[in-house]
Structure formats: structure tokens, C-alpha cells
Amino acid sequence: MKVPREFYKGPKDIPHEEELSPGAPLCAGCGGLMTLRLMHKVLGENVVIVNAAGCMTLMATYPYSPIRSSWLYTTMGSVAAGAQGIRDALDIRRAKGKLSEQDEMKVLVLAGDGSTYDMGLSATSAAIHRRLDFWYLCYDNEAYGNTGFQMSSASPFASRTTTSPIGQQEPEGTFQEKKDMFELWRAQKPPYMATVSSHEVVDLAEKVKRSMAIKGPKLFLALAVCPTGWGFDPRMGDELAHLAVKTGIWPLKEAVDGVVRHTLIPSRFLPVEEYLRPQLRFRHLFEPAPHTEAMQAIQQKVDRYWEQVRKDEPAASPALNRGTSGT
Amino acid sequence: MRFHGRGGHGIKTASRIVGTAAFLAGYEVQDSPIYGAERRGAPVTAFTRIASSAILERGVITQPDLIICGDETLLESPASGVLNGVEQAAALFINTRNLEAIRAQGKLHVRMVALDITQRTSDRIGKASALSVGLGAAAARLSGLISCEQLGEGVRTELEELGLDAPMIEKNLLLAQEVYAELETVTVEPRKFSATAVIHKMGYDHVLLGTPSILAPGNAEARQTGAWRVERPEIDYDSCTRCGLCFVHCPDGAIALDEQGYPVIDYDHCKGCLICLEQCPRHSIRSKKEVRSW
Ligand SMILES: Cc1ncc(C[n+]2csc(CCOP(=O)(O)OP(=O)(O)O)c2C)c(N)n1
Numbered sequence: 196m197k198v199p200r201e202f203y204k205g206p207k208d209i210p211h212e213e214e215l216s217p218g219a220p221l222c223a224g225c226g227g228l229m230t231l232r233l234m235h236k237v238l239g240e241n242v243v244i245v246n247a248a249g250c251m252t253l254m255a256t257y258p259y260s261p262i263r264s265s266w267l268y269t270t271m272g273s274v275a276a277g278a279q280g281i282r283d284a285l286d287i288r289r290a291k292g293k294l295s296e297q298d299e300m301k302v303l304v305l306a307g308d309g310s311t312y313d314m315g316l317s318a319t320s321a322a323i324h325r326r327l328d329f330w331y332l333c334y335d336n337e338a339y340g341n342t343g344f345q346m347s348s349a350s351p352f353a354s355r356t357t358t359s360p361i362g363q364q365e366p367e368g369t370f371q372e373k374k375d376m377f378e379l380w381r382a383q384k385p386p387y388m389a390t391v392s393s394h395e396v397v398d399l400a401e402k403v404k405r406s407m408a409i410k411g412p413k414l415f416l417a418l419a420v421c422p423t424g425w426g427f428d429p430r431m432g433d434e435l436a437h438l439a440v441k442t443g444i445w446p447l448k449e450a451v452d453g454v455v456r457h458t459l460i461p462s463r464f465l466p467v468e469e470y471l472r473p474q475l476r477f478r479h480l481f482e483p484a485p486h487t488e489a490m491q492a493i494q495q496k497v498d499r500y501w502e503q504v505r506k507d508e509p510a511a512s513p514a515l516n517r518g519t520s521g522t
Numbered sequence: 523m524r525f526h527g528r529g530g531h532g533i534k535t536a537s538r539i540v541g542t543a544a545f546l547a548g549y550e551v552q553d554s555p556i557y558g559a560e561r562r563g564a565p566v567t568a569f570t571r572i573a574s575s576a577i578l579e580r581g582v583i584t585q586p587d588l589i590i591c592g593d594e595t596l597l598e599s600p601a602s603g604v605l606n607g608v609e610q611a612a613a614l615f616i617n618t619r620n621l622e623a624i625r626a627q628g629k630l631h632v633r634m635v636a637l638d639i640t641q642r643t644s645d646r647i648g649k650a651s652a653l654s655v656g657l658g659a660a661a662a663r664l665s666g667l668i669s670c671e672q673l674g675e676g677v678r679t680e681l682e683e684l685g686l687d688a689p690m691i692e693k694n695l696l697l698a699q700e701v702y703a704e705l706e707t708v709t710v711e712p713r714k715f716s717a718t719a720v721i722h723k724m725g726y727d728h729v730l731l732g733t734p735s736i737l738a739p740g741n742a743e744a745r746q747t748g749a750w751r752v753e754r755p756e757i758d759y760d761s762c763t764r765c766g767l768c769f770v771h772c773p774d775g776a777i778a779l780d781e782q783g784y785p786v787i788d789y790d791h792c793k794g795c796l797i798c799l800e801q802c803p804r805h806s807i808r809s810k811k812e813v814r815s816w
């Protein structure tokens with residue numbers, strides 16, 4: 196099931212202009228970069244990116260930057276406050292007649308999961324509360340990537356990170372559940388929020404475009420495939436992003452004023468194994484012996500999620516009823 | 523000893539393999555990597571100190587006995603510092619099949635040892651970029667301090683730590699033995715180091731010096747990330763249907779569409795992730811091993 200397209204019929208309709216120059220020092224195959232590139236294409240060139248320390252910060256390492264728009268670097272916890280400062284400054288310039296309408300800028304927060312789920316949560320909550328007019332892109336690579344892939348509260352259950360290694364006491368590695376950031380944000384009923392995938396480019400572009408008609412906080416959560424931290428061959432990056440959607444692990448949805456609808460539901464769900472197996476961070480679930488219990492727990496959580504969607508969004512049910520889960 | 527390579531080559535692991543092997547052989551050991559704010563493909567340096575008594579030195583090694591260079595293209599990049607202190611080094615090891623060409627340039631006055639680690643790695647492991655074991659084995663052999671068995675222990679310990687599976691570790695062990703057997707130990711003359719402490723007085727500078735601004739938007743275009751490439755995607759225009767998927771999915775925006783809508787790869791910047799190849803529905807993109815990336 197796909198919601199009807201409003202702006203882009205297919206990938207070819209996504210703007211051809213590149214807003215970022217090539218030559219960024221990020222890993223080959225970085226899903227975070229891919230997501231930013233697509234989002235920036237739709238937002239257009241007049242953007243001020245406010246970035247929280249993380250992998251993406253490397254883009255603006257002196258003296259080079261692939262950013263053709265503007266960029267401000269902030270600490271991990273204060274990125275939404277930084278966005279407020281920029282928005283205020285732009286508004287003051289507008290009011291004083293120093294910034295014309297055509298030079299108006301959009302403020303885009305670019306933050307990792309460490310900033311979003313952990314350190315910057317309260318500043319973002321405050322910005323949503325103030326109805327700050329901004330975009331927020333969390334590229335979620337599910338750990339503190341830049342500093343060597345330490346666990347964050349976005350790290351999924353049973354993934355290995357450098358601070359949740361596989362041990363006798365913790366055979367799953369990360370034993371905590373991934374924080375449900377979407378629901379935390381949604382509790383404040385922001386005017387627009389969505390999850391996106393770098394594989395589903397049209398779904399992503401449509402959502403960004405839809406958000407552009409809306410004033411106030413517009414929040415995006417992107418699963419950002421990370422070959423370096425997750426341990427897979429970069430060429431598999433897009434396929435892995437696809438598998439995250441096809442297994443139901445990464446649901447694609449949006450919420451307008453807190454009301455949720457799913458925007459793309461696979462006609463058949465693949466078993467979660469297909470997504471987990473190619474990644475080194477989940478290798479211990481398969482070798483030396485299969486860790487059936489953990490795998491079942493992951494599958495059950497996904498199944499329960501979609502069970503609930505079936506109840507909450509009956510319109511999407513036909514697609515869901517056709518689906519078979521992996522267990 | 524000092525190791526040089528690019529992010530993703532396994533340079534840090536190479537230095538650790540030697541360090542761990544030497545430690546298991548009863549030596550005092552120190553190993554550490556250093557890299558800048560860049561990722562896979564950017565120059566990386568790592569250091570291993572091995573001694574029979576406590577090591578009190580810290581920090582970078584400016585006068586190495588052995589230099590292990592995992593990527594010959596770094597020899598031409600002064601910023602990567604491969605040749606720092608080369609004059610006093612007992613040997614410079616280069617991962618290359620072109621030693622004669624490098625010699626013929628006549629620029630390097632040091633004993634040079636070469637072996638094509640990339641080829642051997644590719645043959646044994648099927649991946650040309652994971653050079654850690656081959657380089658570690660070369661360093662272990664050249665040093666003359668580590669037996670082949672101790673090297674094997676070092677390889678096993680480090681690769682297990684990285685979470686590699688057993689068959690992969692076995693392949694790497696064979697690779698280590700192969701490289702070890704093909705090289706010979708070089709003689710490292712003991713050197714005396716002396717240092718005098720100097721107190722540097724720190725002054726104050728204007729605060730803006732610590733908060734640099736980049737005033738040339740999009741100037742990263744001047745950085746040729748194409749040099750990172752290990753594999754090179756090539757488009758077969760006869761079968762390409764101009765669907766545009768490769769263009770949309772390239773993370774780096776290194777593919778443009780020409781006036782007729784055909785994709786054109788920007789080899790100055792393509793990092794060789796091969797996502798385009800995987801996404802092409804027509805299989806019109808093939809990969810070739812990159813020889814010289816730029
Ligand atoms: C308050 C604070 N603590 C720690 C750091 C060091 N640090 C820099 S980047 C980073 C990782 C950020 O993780 P995430 O937000 O997930 O982004 P990623 O690196 O994964 O892109 C850390 C811990 C910091 N800059 N500020």
C-alpha cells in the first residue's frame with residue numbers, strides 16, 4: 196500500500212539540481228549523507244543547516260565544505276536552541292527589511308540519534324513547545340557513530356556496539372529496547388512529523404514537499420544505514436535500507452498534528468532475519484549458534500507493532516491482512 | 523614502527539596485530555592510531571612500539587625503524603607523512619607490484635622492501651581493501667621479533683575481537699603465514715635517543731582563530747574523494763535505459779544526468795561504494811578493480 200503521490204510520480208521527478216557539492220569526507224555509502232542530499236534537493240538551496248556534533252559535522256571540517264547553503268555547528272544538546280537563534284535572527288532581518296522574501300531561508304536541524312534521542316531531547320521538546328518554524332532531520336545510525344559507535348538509546352535490542360559488546364552476562368549485546376522517538380515527539384502533537392528511508396526516495400521527497408506548506412516544527416526521523424558502524428559492504432547500503440522497510444522494522448509513516456497514517460506498507464513482510472543477517476552488529480544472533488530467543492523477540496515486537504496498525508488504521512488493513520510475518 | 527594507509531584498509535588493526543603478537547611474545551608494547559576528521563579512504567597512520575623494557579615514550583613516532591606503507595599512492599602525498607624520518611629507518615615496506623617503477627624515480631634513499639599485499643589479500647579473502655593482516659604479517663616478519671606462531675595468535679586475537687567468523691579468521695591466518703614466509707627479516711640497528719625538556723610558553727590569540735569559518739560554499743568539490751576508490755563502477759550505455767535510479771541513489775551526488783538523460787559518473791569524486799551498481803535494474807553498471815584512481 197502506498198498513499199497517493201501528490202508531487203513526484205517517480206524517482207526521475209525528484210529535482211536534478213544538487214544542493215551539496217561532492218567531495219564530502221563521509222564514508223563511502225553513508226546513508227545519512229544520502230538522506231540529507233535528497234531532503235536538501237526538495238527544500239531547495241536557501242537553507243541554514245544547524246548541525247549537532249556527529250558524523251555529519253565532518254562535512255564542514257575547515258577548510259572544505261560541500262554545503263552550498265549555510266551551516267552552523269552546535270553542541271550535541273543545544274541544536275534546537277541553535278535553530279531558534281537562527282530563526283529569530285532571520286525574522287529580525289526580515290522585519291527590518293534586510294532580507295527579501297526570495298532570500299528567505301529555511302532552518303534545518305541536522306542531528307544524529309545521540310543528539311536526538313539522548314542529549315538534545317529536552318531542547319527539541321522546548322522548540323516544539325514554542326512552535327518554532329523549522330525542519331529537523333535526525334539521521335539515525337543507531338549509535339554514537341562519530342566517536343566509534345557507542346550505544347545510544349536508539350541502538351536496537353540485540354545489536355552490538357562498542358559499549359554493549361557480546362559477553363556472558365549480556366549475550367545479546369544491547370539488552371535495552373530502542374527508544375520510540377516518534378511517539379515521544381508525537382506526544383507534543385507537532386504539526387508535521389514523519390519517518391523516512393533513503394531507499395524510498397519518492398516517499399521521502401513527498402513528505403518533505405508536504406511539510407513545506409506547514410508552519411511550525413516539521414520533524415523527520417530517517418533510518419541512516421551505516422556501513423562502518425553496522426558492518427556491511429557499502430554496496431549493500433540501499434538494499435539494507437529497503438530490507439528495513441520490507442521486514443517491517445522501519446515503518447514509514449507521518450503524523451499531522453499528532454494523527455498518524457502509514458504511507459507505505461509492504462504487501463508481504465519478510466522475516467526480520469533477512470535484515471539482521473547481513474550486519475556484523477547482529478552476527479552473534481546467527482553464529483556460532485543461532486540465538487533463537489532474541490530473534491523471536493525482535494520478530495514479535497515487529498508483529499505486535501503491525502497488529503496495532505491494523506487496528507488503528509483500518510483503511511490500511513487490506514495490505515496488512517495479505518501480509519505474512521516471518522514467524 | 524609506523525603504519526600508513528587509508529581509512530578502511532585496516533591500518534589500525536595492522537598495528538594492533540603486531541602489537542598483540544609482540545605482547546604475547548613477552549615484549550612491552552604500545553600501539554595507537556591517529557586519524558583526522560575523515561572517513562574511509564582518508565590517510566590514516568598507526569604506531570607500534572616494541573621494547574624489552576618499559577616504554578616511557580608517548581605520542582607519534584617521528585623516527586621509525588620500520589615504515590609500513592599500505593598504499594603506494596600515499597608516497598606522493600606529503601601531507602600523509604609516510605616519509606617522515608625515512609632517512610634513519612632500517613626499511614620502508616611498500617604494498618605494491620610496482621617497486622621497480624618507484625625505485626626508478628630515484629627519490630627514496632632507504633632500503634625498500636615490497637610485496638603485493640593487495641593481490642594476496644584479494645586472492646585469499648576475496649576483498650582487496652582489508653589489508654590489516656597482510657601488513658601486520660609483513661611488519662612482524664621484517665621486525666625479526668615475532669615468530670610465525672606468535673603472529674598467528676595476534677591475528678586470531680584481533681580478528682576475534684572484531685567479531686569475524688571462524689572461516690574468515692582461518693583464511694586470514696593462511697594469508698599471514700603466506701606473507702610471513704615470503705619476506706625476510708631486516709636488521710634494525712639499536713639507536714640511542716636523547717631528549718631535552720623545553721618549556722614552551724603559551725600565549726593568547728584572538729578567539730576567532732579557534733572558530734574557523736568557511737567562506738567558499740561547496741568548495742569540497744576541490745577534494746578528490748575519487749582517490750578513495752577501490753572498485754570503479756562503469757556504465758554500459760548500450761543497455762542503459764536512462765531510468766535515473768543510479769543518479770538518485772548515489773549518496774555523494776557523483777552521478778549527473780546529461781542532456782539526453784544518460785548518467786555520467788564523476789570519477790574525481792565517486793568513492794566506489796557501488797550502490798549504483800546494486801540499484802541498476804538493467805545491470806548496466808559493472809565494477810572493475812581500480813588501478814589508479816585519479
Ligand atoms: C556533550 C558532548 N558529549 C560528547 C561529545 C563527543 N561527540 C562528538 S560526536 C559524538 C557522537 C554523536 O552521535 P550521534 O548524535 O548519534 O551522531 P553520529 O556520530 O552517529 O552521526 C560524540 C559523543 C560532544 N561533542 N558533546
Ligand code: SF4
Pocket residue numbers: 221222224225226227228250251336340341419420421422423424561
Ligand atoms: S560512520 Fe556511518 S554515519 Fe558516520 S559517516 Fe560513516 S557511514 Fe556515515
Ligand code: SF4
Pocket residue numbers: 224755771772773774775776777787788791792793794795796797798799
Ligand atoms: S560507486 Fe557510489 S559514489 Fe560512485 S557513482 Fe556509484 S553510487 Fe556514486
Ligand code: SF4
Pocket residue numbers: 757761762763764765766767768769785801802803804805806807
Ligand atoms: S540505473 Fe542503470 S539503467 Fe538506470 S540510468 Fe543508471 S545505468 Fe542506466
Ligand SMILES: [Mg+2]
Pocket residue numbers: 249307308309334335336337338339340341
Ligand atoms: Mg548516531
